[in-house]
Amino acid sequence: MIENAIKYNVPGGEVTVRQKQTAHLVNIEVEDSGVGIEKEALEHIFEPFYRADPSRSQKIPGSGLGLAVVKMIVDKYEGKVVVESEAGKGSIFRIYLTASEPAELS
Helix, strand or coil, rough: HHHHHHHHHCCCCCCCEEEECCEEEEEEEEEECCCCCCCCHHHCCCCCCCCCCHHHHHHCCCCCCHHHHHHHHHHHHCEEEEEEEEECCEECCCCCCCCHHHHCCC
């Protein structure tokens, strides 16, 4: 998520990473002031190999696997990943994990 926030940012843009933890919840947030994601693309961004804007994707290297891997790992730990984004205004990705014994990755 951090790599995407940097890659899809605008020149001079900002990336902010926040982490908050309570006794039972861990919240990780990555916010950028970048190009944002079109509303129609939001429902697909966690699909493997999906790249939101083909014209922009040609200029920015990547395989379209990063967010799919993030979602797979968060799902394995029974967490939730959500995104808020508006084209031209940036994105906020949030991961919510329950603070308990972690599931084993297989």
